[in-house]
Amino acid sequence: MKKRAAILAAATMVLLIICAVWYRTPINLMDLDPDEVLEIVVFNGGTGTVTHVSDTNQIATIIDALNEVTVERGKPSVGYSGFGFKITIYLSDGNQADDWNNFIINSNDTIRKDPFFYTVAEGNLPYDYIASIAD
Numbered sequence: 650m651k652k653r654a655a656i657l658a659a660a661t662m663v664l665l666i667i668c669a670v671w672y673r674t675p676i677n678l679m680d681l682d683p684d685e686v687l688e689i690v691v692f693n694g695g696t697g698t699v700t701h702v703s704d705t706n707q708i709a710t711i712i713d714a715l716n717e718v719t720v721e722r723g724k725p726s727v728g729y730s731g732f733g734f735k736i737t738i739y740l741s742d743g744n745q746a747d748d749w750n751n752f753i754i755n756s757n758d759t760i761r762k763d764p765f766f767y768t769v770a771e772g773n774l775p776y777d778y779i780a781s782i783a784d
Contacts, residue, residue: 675770678718678760679749681738683709686746688739691783694732694753700783707782711775712738715749718772722765732761734779754779 689702689711702708732753738746745751752762757776760767 672722675719675721676767677716678720678772679712679715679746681712681716681746683712685740686712686738687741687743690737690739691779692735692737693783694735696784698783702782710778714773714775714778718774719770720760720767721770723759723768724766726761726763726766729761729766733776734783736779 683705686708687703689708691700691702692698693700702711732755734754736750736752736754738750740746749762752760754774754776755761755766757774758769760769760774
């Protein structure tokens with residue numbers, strides 16, 4: 650009986666360590682070629698307006714900045730509402746980009762992609778740039 654309890658305790662510890670490492674591991678936000686992006690749709694949560702960014706220079710500026718960003722998981726985002734900019738990226742084949750698509754940029758250093766908030770560990774979010782073109 651003691652052997653079984655020791656094995657269970659060890660397995661629980663290993664599982665907790667794996668979860669902690671997964672939770673704290675930095676994540677590259679994206680790795681997209683700006684030339685593959687057809688359009689970025691920005692929904693402004695403050696004004697309710699939608700901006701369709703299709704200018705290749707604006708797309709390159711946004712995607713290049715996002716490619717340089719590394720984030721870390723923060724607190725759970727379930728149950729929170731309101732946001733800065735919801736970003737949806739469409740590729741030249743007409744499909745939405747995989748992985749980090751349909752995410753919310755809340756500020757210069759915070760992203761929300763349910764079920765977590767993410768904080769920038771490296772790089773700079775193009776929050777101010779997006780705000781200047783999505784008013």
